Amino acid sequence: MAFRTALAAGLGLVAAAGNLIGGYFVIRKEWPRQFLQYFLALGAGYMLAVAFVEVIPESVRLSGESALLYVLIGYFIIHLFEHTIAPHFILGRKRTTKSSAISTRRQRCCWD
Numbered sequence: 001m002a003f004r005t006a007l008a009a010g011l012g013l014v015a016a017a018g019n020l021i022g023g024y025f026v027i028r029k030e031w032p033r034q035f036l037q038y039f040l041a042l043g044a045g046y047m048l049a050v051a052f053v054e055v056i057p058e059s060v061r062l063s064g065e066s067a068l069l070y071v072l073i074g075y076f077i078i079h080l081f082e083h084t085i086a087p088h089f090i091l092g093r094k095r096t097t098k099s100s101a102i103s104t105r106r107q108r109c110c111w112d
Contacts, residue, residue, distance in 0.1 A: 026039070059067035 026036070031039075056067070056071060059071070063070075
């Protein structure tokens with residue numbers, strides 16, 4: 001049991017390091033907007049593929065058919081949160097109001 005916990009923690013740290021390194025390379029260089037859109041689409045496609053091919057079938061195997069109901073409830077909660085509580089941006093659209101606390105680099109990346 002301790003080995004599995006240590007392995008999970010180690011793999012979590014490796015994933016976190018990968019996120020930090022990837023973020024560093026995206027912020028360090030001025031990428032053309034088209035590349036950023038492709039990177040975003042690639043990451044979203046990968047996460048969807050992992051969810052549909054690995055995570056959801058394993059959940060159904062472990063918990064039975066009720067796991068699908070929990071997936072649907074989770075989807076609706078995230079959808080509600082993103083469209084009612086948390087403001088979000090859409091690539092390609094300009095936002096009318098921008099917070100002064102947001103850095104110039106992030107503004108260029110997300111709202112221009």
